[in-house]
Amino acid sequence: MSQLNMVQAINLALREEMERDPDVILMGEDVGRDGGVFRVSEGLLDLFGEERVIDTPLAESGIVGAAIGMAVYGLKPVAEIQFMGFIYPAFDQIFSHAARIRSRSRGRFTCPMVIRAPYGAGIKAPELHEESSEAIFCHMPGIKVVVPSGPKNAKGLLLAAIRDPDPVIFLEPTRLYRMIKEEVPEGEYLTELGRARVAREGKGVTVIAWGSMLQRALAAAEGYDAEVIDLQTLSPFDEETVFASVRKTGRVVIVHEAPHTGGFGAELAASIAETEMLSLRGPIMRVTGPDATVPLARLVDHYLPSAERIREALDEILEY
Amino acid sequence: MPRDTIATFNVERLAILDEYGKADEALLPPLGDAEIRRLHEFLVLSRAFDRRALSLQREGRIGTYPSILGQEAAQVGSAFVLSGDEWIFPSFRETGMFIALGYPLHLLFQYWAGDERGQRGPDNLNIFPVCVSVGAHVPHAVGAAMGARVRGDKRPVVCYFGDGATSKGDFHEGFNLAGAYRLPVVFICQNNQWAISVPVNRQTAALTLAQKALAYGFPGVQVDGNDVFAVYCAVKEALARAASGDGPTFVECFTYRMSDHTTADDAARYRPTDEVELWRGRDPILRLERFMAGRGMLDEAYSREVSARALNAVDEAVRQAESSPPPQPAEILENVSAALTPRQKRQLEELSK
Numbered sequence: 001m002s003q004l005n006m007v008q009a010i011n012l013a014l015r016e017e018m019e020r021d022p023d024v025i026l027m028g029e030d031v032g033r034d035g036g037v038f039r040v041s042e043g044l045l046d047l048f049g050e051e052r053v054i055d056t057p058l059a060e061s062g063i064v065g066a067a068i069g070m071a072v073y074g075l076k077p078v079a080e081i082q083f084m085g086f087i088y089p090a091f092d093q094i095f096s097h098a099a100r101i102r103s104r105s106r107g108r109f110t111c112p113m114v115i116r117a118p119y120g121a122g123i124k125a126p127e128l129h130e131e132s133s134e135a136i137f138c139h140m141p142g143i144k145v146v147v148p149s150g151p152k153n154a155k156g157l158l159l160a161a162i163r164d165p166d167p168v169i170f171l172e173p174t175r176l177y178r179m180i181k182e183e184v185p186e187g188e189y190l191t192e193l194g195r196a197r198v199a200r201e202g203k204g205v206t207v208i209a210w211g212s213m214l215q216r217a218l219a220a221a222e223g224y225d226a227e228v229i230d231l232q233t234l235s236p237f238d239e240e241t242v243f244a245s246v247r248k249t250g251r252v253v254i255v256h257e258a259p260h261t262g263g264f265g266a267e268l269a270a271s272i273a274e275t276e277m278l279s280l281r282g283p284i285m286r287v288t289g290p291d292a293t294v295p296l297a298r299l300v301d302h303y304l305p306s307a308e309r310i311r312e313a314l315d316e317i318l319e320y
Numbered sequence: 321m322p323r324d325t326i327a328t329f330n331v332e333r334l335a336i337l338d339e340y341g342k343a344d345e346a347l348l349p350p351l352g353d354a355e356i357r358r359l360h361e362f363l364v365l366s367r368a369f370d371r372r373a374l375s376l377q378r379e380g381r382i383g384t385y386p387s388i389l390g391q392e393a394a395q396v397g398s399a400f401v402l403s404g405d406e407w408i409f410p411s412f413r414e415t416g417m418f419i420a421l422g423y424p425l426h427l428l429f430q431y432w433a434g435d436e437r438g439q440r441g442p443d444n445l446n447i448f449p450v451c452v453s454v455g456a457h458v459p460h461a462v463g464a465a466m467g468a469r470v471r472g473d474k475r476p477v478v479c480y481f482g483d484g485a486t487s488k489g490d491f492h493e494g495f496n497l498a499g500a501y502r503l504p505v506v507f508i509c510q511n512n513q514w515a516i517s518v519p520v521n522r523q524t525a526a527l528t529l530a531q532k533a534l535a536y537g538f539p540g541v542q543v544d545g546n547d548v549f550a551v552y553c554a555v556k557e558a559l560a561r562a563a564s565g566d567g568p569t570f571v572e573c574f575t576y577r578m579s580d581h582t583t584a585d586d587a588a589r590y591r592p593t594d595e596v597e598l599w600r601g602r603d604p605i606l607r608l609e610r611f612m613a614g615r616g617m618l619d620e621a622y623s624r625e626v627s628a629r630a631l632n633a634v635d636e637a638v639r640q641a642e643s644s645p646p647p648q649p650a651e652i653l654e655n656v657s658a659a660l661t662p663r664q665k666r667q668l669e670e671l672s673k
Contacts, residue, residue, distance in 0.1 A: 051470050054466070059497070061489060062462075062496070065456065065458070065459025065493065066459045066460075066462050066463030066466055069409075069459060069460035069461060069462060069467065070466055070467035071463075072464065073467035075467045075470060077463075089489070092456055092490075093490075096453045096456060097453075102655050102658075103436070103656055105439055105441075105448075105449045106436055107654075107655045108441060110658070141656050144657075165658035166658055236661035239663065
């Protein structure tokens, strides 16, 4: 066990899984010789060779499409899309094919693959390098959506994602890549998909967050009797943990950096209202980015939910 | 600094059997009479299937169906080369290929009747389900070849698509990857000259589709797609290239879609009837029958016998498809993922009520 940041933890997960399972292939733009633009795959080309660590042409649809072909053939590709903002050309491949090959072939062919993409705002990068469009993927049956919030669960969730028999979108919050270090266990350390984690216990209010917003939610919760849930897997989300917490607290604040309208918070809010309406003491609150294109660096701090905005929501809901 | 020609390229066209049934003996593939008879039977069976599918659609017994009329030689001739062991990625207009590889006919009827169980092919065939989004499966074929290479599996991969697909980005991305990695993929395009209402000269300014392969660093050849021998030879060569590690090949089968795009289309709205008539004279089955008759392999009695066998097979397949128990509502959810979420389990209970 050693102290690793998220880049190192993901690198460790990839290396261990590629050592353990010769069917695991890493592919994407600049993932080989360059070790990935964030150095997530550093050293893997030397360890596993260019048949298993593939520097692809610059072609997002082609990368995902080829990964689908590999997966149905029987391998377990891990395809990297360099930034989430470049995943849009691959929508057709993800939605029309990866998500439904099992169904289309009535189980004859499956698509066990992971699409990794750095995502989220706040790294002073150009346009389309700071997107958080996770909710779009949550709408599509047949794919799972996973977002780690730190080095430790990044490793556990990635191992579980690679071993999952179906396609998984694995979104890595770039702002966290080097922000925090944690003890990351070596070897078989898996975090079950579809399970949330109670990051902080409390009785007065439930705060639900994921990815880069978890740190802010935890910071905001200081001094409050707040329970903070790290969702970890968005689709399918852990109804059991969320509902149990809501039953306990009766108050909910959902935090995400993506725009408000149609964000994943909407699905959470609707699900909570459907099932736990009678446990609620007040309205379900959402602290999110505005319904706007994510701005560049000069304005991004105004866009991202701050700990202060989260605290305002906590103060408001605690009035009920 | 001089202006130099730094590269020149050639695009070959292969034709062996003309519309009168006359063959270029020097180019004829070494097929025995029995094999030629099998080719012929597959062609006739494909057409019989197609005709029946069209009438079943009119009777409301199947849904929208894309006819293969006129394209039987391109489909059967290419599939006849395959052993059935290859990975095959088809588009939606490939009934003849499915038939020539022994895909159960009743499953094809079942699929076009809206029963997705028809897409679950037999385990001994690695035929991917029909790809409805045009050209999106080109990268799938390339990825399968990449996967096979990692496993040390030398089996080639075959990818079928039409002229419309060559306008798509995925065609480019897939071809580019196949060329860059020198992958053993045989790309077979049936250029039937019409993507619904858009003629091929509106898809591209290129003189041939075959030449597009040259830009990706591998050979492309155009064949008379209504000439079953030319298709057979070109695909056989392409497979041999793939097997010997020489990388991908693009075979453009120049053919014609004699029917509407699908049963939901009316081609008379956008294309001249004299063009269709012109191609009627180039019928792929007629010319093989003329060739066989010239060799004393086919007379009226034999023709009737082959047709009767085909009709029987089609009748039996329709009977089997229509008598199979109906799909259950639970199937809607059963194959979405390996395991159902708690929410999907509740939805399954609802559907199963």
